[in-house]
Amino acid sequence: MSVDTLPPPMPTEAEKGEEAPFRVLVRAFFRSPAAIVGFVLLTAIIGLALLAPFLAPQNPYDLNQLDIMDSRLPPGSQSMTGMIFWLGTDDQGRDMLSGIIYGLRISLGVGVSSALFAALFGASLGLLAAYVGGRTETAIMRIVDLQLSFPSILVALMILAFIGKGILNVVLALVIVEWATYARAARGTALVERRKEYMEAAESLAIPRWRILFVHLLPNCLPPLIVIATVQVARAISLEATLSFLGLGVPITEPSLGLLVANGYQYMLSGMTWISFYPGVALLITVVAINLVGDRLRDVLNPRGRE
């Protein structure tokens, strides 16, 4: 067998056993009622976000569909054209339910993409640190330590103060905030993994370094990273909402849930609470659902935590 066709040391031998490990994990995952609730909610939320144009009663970006006469109606009111606003309308006469469904898209999009890029960047650096060691490791981990000693909101705030608002800027800020967590976790796992025999085998075969790193080491470091990524998506969504609420996040033309809450803030004191309240509830449900799934994933993927 040539070096390049050597299969990565993934679950091959276990697949021939009683049951594939993936199936075992899935079954273990669904043993918890809380995890089922979280999973169902999350699926529904993702579905809503993906299919927003088909499911939302109104397109909140299409000015033709808006009527200023409908502005600030309480939940359950009827529009001039007979449409019912289940969650009321905002100051532009936008249906809040539609606004929330479209807002979910932006919140989830920002959260998921930032977590993904941060994972890619952070885990690569973490693996590199563990694998190369020496000065490189010291330098990377110093930066990680330094950054983690500052609260995430502060770092994000500084960055956005410098580069200004905008969806891409928010994603960038969140990536910079989050990468250190992944780097630390990846290094920790990789330090344990690299002492194992399969790594020795790979090294003795003189496989290129990048291949050892990404094909052999990375897949075996994935479980803890997946758990962190799940929780980080929730944190990113929450942080993005906070930044947008403060007026430093997404622009007004692409309102995420946080910005919807901010828009309703000024009407709060005059008793029009629904404009702020319901986007917040949507945000809360999203974050809780992700955390429930993340918690269960941690239990399932961590062998010590298994019952």
Place this chain on the structure above:
Amino acid sequence: MTAAVVRRLLQAVMVMFAMTVIVFIAINVIGDPVDILISPDADQIERARVVQALGLDLPLWQQYLRFLWAALHGDLGESYVYNEPAIRVILQRLPATLELAISAILIAIVVGVPLGLYAGLRPDGILSRVIMTVSILGFSLPTFWVGLVLIMFFGVQLGWLPSGGRGQTAELFGVQWAFLTKDGLAHLILPAVNLALFDACLILRLTRAGVAEVLPLDFIKFARAKGLRETRVIGVHVSKNIMIPVVTIIGLEFGSIVAFSVVTESVFSWPGMGKLIIDSINVLDRPIITAYLMAIVAFFVMINLVVDLTYTALDPRVRLQGEGP
């Protein structure tokens, strides 16, 4: 030990120095302050005069040296908005933020520790489960939204508490404090509770975990076997052992509470440093942003230094290292 302390101090100074470079470079990217300072119909001569007065025509490295030199003398520029030294504007807001942060920490302790003790002592009780579920919610809830709901409920619907501003203040040690007057105290309650929520949940969970860890140990069994009253077992033997992580986290969380006061202060229009920085970012008041960043970085470097040094002093197993974690 002394060598380690000196090394740690040097490191702190290095971090501060690096931050001045980062802040300076970044602040020069934000935008041109001249556009804000002069009216749109000012002529080129007027514009050139302002640019020269601010030193914006010098090369960047010269501007940096000027900035560093001035910063070392406690001069971080004059606010464009308040026409006062930026550092003074920030220090004026410091008491409001400190007052809010300390109240929040106190609330978090007073709520978190007893509830955590209870949940740890009766892990299977219904009330314990309710407490733990609520604490998960407390972790997930975004601070700003909780603040809005508090305003909605206690400020608007019930009308019990004021929902914005700091209220009346009274003087103590030459500084104005809100907690000394009845009106100020009423204004303080909602923001402090809002800010405390996250840390109350954190302390609660830490306390519970600590109790669960300590309870099955031999010395607790022995204390009970000796016939000690349960209150003494819990009050002395258990609490002593769970207090170490709790006290540590309180020290560490103080910085994070000050950082998160940015959010709470904005929601409740609390006139502290956090609201100041958000307002300043929105109007591009560069000296204030610079001064705030430098102040907050210094603050965090100090907290981390104190925590590290305390660790070394308390726990000989923690050895300070010059390099590598």
